Amino acid sequence: MARVLISGYVGAGNLGDEAILAGLAPALRAAGFAPSALSARPRATRALHGLPARHRLVGLPAALAGADALVSGGGGLLQDRTSGRSLRYYLGVVRLARAFGVRVVVFGQSVGPLSPAGRTAVARALAGVPILVRDAPSRALLAELGLDAALGADPALLLAATAPPTDGGRDGRTAEGSAGGRDGDGDGAHRPTLLIPRADVPGVEGALTTLARRARAAGDRVVVAALEAGADDAAARRIAAAADAEVASWADPWTAARDVAAAARVVSVRLHGLILAARAGVPHVGVGYDPKVAGFADASGGRVVALGEDLEGRLLAAWEALAADPDAARGAAERGAALRAEAAAAVDWLAATLRAGG
Numbered sequence: 001m002a003r004v005l006i007s008g009y010v011g012a013g014n015l016g017d018e019a020i021l022a023g024l025a026p027a028l029r030a031a032g033f034a035p036s037a038l039s040a041r042p043r044a045t046r047a048l049h050g051l052p053a054r055h056r057l058v059g060l061p062a063a064l065a066g067a068d069a070l071v072s073g074g075g076g077l078l079q080d081r082t083s084g085r086s087l088r089y090y091l092g093v094v095r096l097a098r099a100f101g102v103r104v105v106v107f108g109q110s111v112g113p114l115s116p117a118g119r120t121a122v123a124r125a126l127a128g129v130p131i132l133v134r135d136a137p138s139r140a141l142l143a144e145l146g147l148d149a150a151l152g153a154d155p156a157l158l159l160a161a162t163a164p165p166t167d168g169g170r171d172g173r174t175a176e177g178s179a180g181g182r183d184g185d186g187d188g189a190h191r192p193t194l195l196i197p198r199a200d201v202p203g204v205e206g207a208l209t210t211l212a213r214r215a216r217a218a219g220d221r222v223v224v225a226a227l228e229a230g231a232d233d234a235a236a237r238r239i240a241a242a243a244d245a246e247v248a249s250w251a252d253p254w255t256a257a258r259d260v261a262a263a264a265r266v267v268s269v270r271l272h273g274l275i276l277a278a279r280a281g282v283p284h285v286g287v288g289y290d291p292k293v294a295g296f297a298d299a300s301g302g303r304v305v306a307l308g309e310d311l312e313g314r315l316l317a318a319w320e321a322l323a324a325d326p327d328a329a330r331g332a333a334e335r336g337a338a339l340r341a342e343a344a345a346a347v348d349w350l351a352a353t354l355r356a357g358g
Contacts, residue, residue, distance in 0.1 A: 011039030016272025074108025135295030152346025281333030
């Protein structure tokens, strides 16, 4: 059984990245591979996912020595918009794997934004590496760098409704302890508008607060939740307090997915809020702070509002249009099913690529 090491932003408290691993690792197991992961907190990753894990820095050489292949992804790993450190790390893992003679596949990623130096580094490090990206803008960017890439869907779309059995105490039951009902059920009259902020994007907290107040004034239930707890918890609490809304607390991706599935509509600044909404067939609006958000909305049929002048007004208009659209739920369900099929096909591509390299 081929041993596949997964390199992503794991163990850092971002539930979007945990959802990627939670979708990808079981799919690789089902395809006959033995997955493991690099993590910032290996013990937590082992407990949460039931997956062998080593530290992303000190455990890297040993992890590569015990691997037949490296999967770099998924997620937005290859960018240097905020700092060059992340890009240097993930490309460094790829380079080290190739030096160890380990097969490398880049999978389920968004690429960019990249500086001129970043573009050069990506082109050099990924030359000859099989690549599948999760959005068309990333594919176009790689083409500019002379790199061919397949196009697929984010593996978080394959997230199961229940957590896997692990040594950390989970027993495969649906995750508990949040604001929603079980995956996809609940009284439709009480399904909330779910808001997912991102604290480091200017202007969105005020816009979400206004939207939450408007929805509450109309008699709607509103829930606010953070996909990256350490980064976004305070913003979520402020929005909820200002609008007399509820706050959902998510400890794992299965809880997040359950609450998203129980919503009537999702408005998210985090990409994986939109991805989990599409997974469950829930109508959604995104804030396009990054090309990957617009790229996903194009694929999911969701609405996207760009940053800029009158963000508040345009976001309100998008939410109101979504709420008034009688076909929104049906369209979201149909597109969600198609995206889940695309994610499964992407894993089939990954499995075939890994076998071809063996």
